[in-house]
Each structure stands twice: as C-alpha cells, then as structure tokens.
Amino acid sequence: MLETLKPQAEDKIIRLMAQFREDPRDGKIDLGVGVYKDATGLTPVMRAVRAAGAELQASETTKTYTALAGDSQFHAVMRDLILGDAVPASRVAAAATPGGTGALRIACDLIRKARPGARVLMSDPTWPNHPAIAQDLGLVPATYRYFDEASGTVDFAGMKADLSAISADDIVLLHGCCHNPTGANLTPAEWDELVALLKAKGATVLVDIAYQGFGDGLEEDAYGVRALAKALPELLIAASCSKNFGVYRERVGILLALVPEGTETALVQANLAALNRLNYSFPPDHGARLVQTILTSETLTADWKAELEEVRLSMLGLREQLASELRRLTNSDHFDFVARHRGMFSRLGLSPEQVERLRVEFGVYMVGDSRINIAGLNTESVPKLAAAIAAVL
Secondary structure: OHHHOOOOOOOHHHHHHHHHHHOOOOOOEEOOOOOOOOOOOOOOOOHHHHHHHHHHHHHOOOOOOOOOOOOHHHHHHHHHHHHOOOOOHHHEEEEEEEHHHHHHHHHHHHHHHHOOOOEEEEEEOOOOHHHHHHHHOOOEEEEEEOEEOOOOEEOHHHHHHHHOOOOOOOEEEEEOOOOOOOOOOOOHHHHHHHHHHHHHHOOEEEEEEOOOOOOOOHHHHOHHHHHHHHHOOOEEEEEEOOOOOOOHHHOEEEEEEEOOOOOOHHHHHHHHHHHHHHHHOOOOOHHHHHHHHHHOOHHHHHHHHHHHHHHHHHHHHHHHHHHHHHHHHHOOOHHHHHHHOOOOEEEOOOOHHHHHHHHHHHOEEOOOOOEEEHHHOOOOHHHHHHHHHHHHO
C-alpha cells in the first residue's frame, strides 16, 4: 500500500531554514521563517506567560481531558479579545484547536459538511496553507485580486471588482489584519466598504486573524472582524495565539462561529465538537490554559498588553528604519511602503533572481516571492539588508 503514495512538494520555508543553518558565514540574515524574534535573535517567553505558567504549575490538580471543544472559559476570553461587544455571546459557538492552522482545518471541515465542494476565494497572494487545506478537504480554491506589486499597496479596486462577481454559495477568506505575505492592510474605511459589499452578496466569510496586536494595536487590529460580525448574519473566525502570546510550540488556536439569529447555537457547537473528535479527539489544553490564566487576571493582562505593545513598536521602528535606509541608498521613495505595512511581513517586489543573489552574495535569506519577516531584523542588520537590496536592484 505505502509504495503507492506520491512524493510531496518540499516546503519552501523549511528548505530555506535548512539552507540558513548550513551557511557558515557570519552576519547572515534570516528573514524567511514567520516567527517573532527580539533584537538578540531569540523568540522570548513573554513575562505574563512565564508568570501564568508558574501559577498554573502551583494550582493545577489534574491532567484529565477537557471538553471536546476545549474549556468554555477559554472560549469566553478569546471571544472577548477578538469580538469585544460586537455581538451577543449567545450567538457564538467555539472550539479550541491546535493552533490557528487547526482552526482553519476545522473551519474548512465545517464548510465541507455544510456545503460540499464550495468555492473558497482567497487573496492573491495568500498564505500557502490556505489553498492547500481547502483543496485537501475537497473545497475549490479561487482567488481575488489583493496586492499591487508595483506600489506595494492593496489593490482595493481590483478586490472589490472580483468580490462583486461572487455568489451567495461562495466562501470568502479574509486576513483579519497584518496580511501574510504582503503586510498591506485595508483601512477602516475600506473595511466598511468591503463589509457592505459582502453583506449585499450574501456569501459566507471566513476570517484568519493570526496577528492581532502586531499591527496598529489589539483593538485597532480587530476593527475588520468586528465590523463583519456586526453586519453579517454568520461568520467563521480562525484565530491563533502563537504570535501575540508567543506560545508557538504550545499550539493554541480557536475557531469562533457566529451563528445566524434564529439558528440553534447548540447545533453548531455540537458540530464543532464532533469535528474535533474526528480530527484529534480532545484539543491540547496547556497553552490554552496559559492564555486563559492571563486574560482572567487584571495584573497579567496589563503586563501582557504592555509587552505586546513593546513588540509592536519595535517592529514599526524597524520598518521605518529600513524604509529610510532604502530611500537614502536608492535615492527613491519606492520602498516607503515598508513603513506603511503592518505586522511581521512585507513583500518587497523583488524578482526571484534578485532574491537568489541576496542569498548567494550577501547571506540574506528570504522567501522566493521576496516576502521578508521584519522581526528577523535588528537595528544593526537593517543597514546591511538595505545595502544588499540596493546592490541587486
């Protein structure tokens, strides 16, 4: 049987990580993998996470299973973090999942059960796992215009034109904030316009929000998803705690399902629990319990928010430094969009040949489409990167 399996495509980022590790050069720069790093190159354990871990270690009395959909208090604190008071809690079903990827998988599984073979429209470009998960579950990936390579901005006119042609049977996948891989985000006014369009079309929306707090702030980054929740009869939200809580290896995610008024929330909740059961039985709890501990403590929440703001501002500072250096070295404002982008990523608009030259000649590692992880930089490596980019233009 096993000999009939087909070879799988190698993950480009995993390959890039291996190349970086094998490169003996001092001063090499890793801008590929999507993990936050501080100025020393480490992914730190946040202060509140460490404190919550100590508290949990002292107070936890059992390692028995939680519910199939995870702990209801975790659902509640995550619902409040993401949706605020946009909708009544009674309209939201939820399931804890292994990371944001697990939430996306359960979301697509739920779509498959409700609408087999549905078309799922995704931004062009999008995170490669989006179409891969959808296709693996028998859904049909499609795209809508999103990014203008020349200007490094959102092609909002193209986006609206493409989404104006969808039907009520379609699923539209949106990035909640800090678009991956481009870093180009919708403004609040554009969100309002998009919400009105999607409400008129009647399609179901799935939001992937993996970077809340990394862009313009916790509340500001939730603007789009909350506007959608207020306006649409139903909504699916896949969220991750990997970035904003720094609990990457704990695999903490959640799927929220906003249920139409008049529909039994319990029906949707039971389906989410059943899907969890089929995929991995009970979801992991330790990381979710850490997040829950933080968000139910005023002291820990305040410290977490303060450190998250430090992280956000450090990335904005690196963006502004890189844009300034590129402006100086190229005598052009072409790369000013880097300072306007938000989150961990920006797509620079370099060719694959230029990206390869950066790796071979300068030890700068980025994904082939020229997506860079801003958090892979520090104040000393920014000038080196800018000089290398200027050299290959």
